Amino acid sequence: MSLWVDTLRWLHVIGATVLFGTGAGIAFFMLMAQRTGRADIVAHVAGTVVIADTIFTATAVIMQPITGVLLAQAMGWPLSEGWIVLSLLLYVVTGLFWLPVVWIQIRIRNLTRQAAIENRPLPPEEKRLFRIWFACGFPAFAAVLAILWLMVTRPGIGL
Numbered sequence: 001m002s003l004w005v006d007t008l009r010w011l012h013v014i015g016a017t018v019l020f021g022t023g024a025g026i027a028f029f030m031l032m033a034q035r036t037g038r039a040d041i042v043a044h045v046a047g048t049v050v051i052a053d054t055i056f057t058a059t060a061v062i063m064q065p066i067t068g069v070l071l072a073q074a075m076g077w078p079l080s081e082g083w084i085v086l087s088l089l090l091y092v093v094t095g096l097f098w099l100p101v102v103w104i105q106i107r108i109r110n111l112t113r114q115a116a117i118e119n120r121p122l123p124p125e126e127k128r129l130f131r132i133w134f135a136c137g138f139p140a141f142a143a144v145l146a147i148l149w150l151m152v153t154r155p156g157i158g159l
Helices: 003-036 039-075 082-117 124-153
Strands: none
Touching: 003 039, 003 124, 039 082, 082 124
């Protein structure tokens, strides 16, 4: 393999790892914060989550399709290859669940910051938003796991 292909593959794997790891980490820390029932803790964690999603997830979301297409071209894989098409469809599914989650995280951060300032408990709207946020994580995470499996195994999927 050439240095170019090795670099593309490395960047693509790093991006996939960042998406998987950041997603799992964010979900874990948000759940643990929520379980405390404390507005100040949820506000702090939600603020950190918004920053992490902006720096890590958004960067990887942009880079994954770019490195993926360049890698496929360098390897001679047509983008019409079944496993690539399915990966791209699952990527879109992940994005459809991730985009509302970004807005929800910002809203949770703002609601809990205000509750913490006013020394109030977590508001009902925050709890409702967290349930939606948590529910959106399951299909998105499952789609990411499926994409990782497709990337590793590259199964022959006829279209």
